[in-house]
Ligand SMILES: NC(=O)C1=CN([C@@H]2O[C@H](COP(=O)(O)OP(=O)(O)OC[C@H]3O[C@@H](n4cnc5c(N)ncnc54)[C@H](OP(=O)(O)O)[C@@H]3O)[C@@H](O)[C@H]2O)C=CC1
């Protein structure tokens with residue numbers, strides 16, 4: 001029998017992409033609501049309590065309210081919003097976090113889907129902390145660039161329907177300049193670090209895809225790791241993970257050469273390179289002469305950063321093949 005799944009907010013950016021990944025699957029029966037009633041509490045409550053799983057693709061307040069509408073103890077909720085990521089009783093939906101996380105997701109009825117930047121930042125930080133290469137209280141800096149779909153329908157409309165101000169292409173916007181981005185609490189908790197990194201997100205004039213960077217003064221770290229030690233830690237942490245690829249030192253060197261003019265490798269470091277997949281790529285660059293390193297994660301903000309991860313969590317939660325509907 002197929003599992004009944006309702007996507008609350010199915011007409012939004014994340015909801016639509018989840019729908020595309022689930023449509024046509026014989027193991028899933030999608031429940032839908034008449035668009036006219038999509039914000040009607042009674043209609044939503046009725047459909048949610050019929051579902052085996054509900055995926056919330058709503059703003060935070062609407063997601064909090066939606067949770068109160070679910071009274072069927074068997075209904076599983078996967079929340080794509082920020083509302084429950086560090087909330088007691090919710091499993092964090094990053095299956096590759098550590099050896100125990102998959103089982104926590106599979107056993108939970110409440111699953112918080114990670115933020116897109118947070119997925120990249122945690123994917124870079126946590127293995128280094130676990131490997132003893134990065135002390136938990138080390139001061140960190142994380143930098144990110146996202147496609148504008150990261151801001152949902154509102155930001156998509158702004159980039160696609162408004163003309164940039166005279167004298168500007170509005171190609172690159174740094175934001176989060178209060179240095180208190182909403183993804184920081186989950187990065188601290190699941191990165192297993194003591195304090196928030198200085199996080200500088202930005203949005204570029206491209207729709208989809210993102211890069212997150214973790215620069216490190218390697219020679220100042222107590223363990224004095226080299227770039228290849230970081231790569232080895234990532235390879236070990238993510239061994240056997242089908243959705244996380246760690247490019248080796250040679251690949252990273254090839255990318256550096258490509259940046260210096262050689263053709264063929266630009267795509268590996270293009271933020272749009274993993275679009276429409278649930279994959280995340282990690283690369284490490286280093287300069288031994290000055291003792292510096294840079295770990296970089298590339299993913300689709302709407303893929304592994306949102307809809308892909310939600311489908312992976314849904315599969316785990318319902319006991320289905322983890323990679324179903326995912327590339
Ligand atoms: N875009 C991204 O890259 C990522 C987004 N997320 C999170 O996922 C959630 C959804 O984001 P996104 O898809 O980008 O946002 P969108 O703005 O594209 O979509 C939100 C959807 O929710 C609907 N909605 C709003 N309020 C209610 C309500 N009270 N009841 C029912 N439906 C409602 C909206 O309908 P209408 O337009 O008619 O108001 C819209 O269809 C957010 O919490 C976001 O932070 C998480 C990771 C990445």
Ligand SMILES: CC(=O)N[C@@H](CCC(=O)OP(=O)(O)O)C(=O)O
Pocket residue numbers: 080081082114115116117118146147148149150151152155182183201202203305
């Ligand atoms: C470009 C852009 O605006 N991105 C969003 C993050 C998108 C995301 O990860 O979603 P959550 O909102 O669910 O955490 C932002 O910085 O607020």
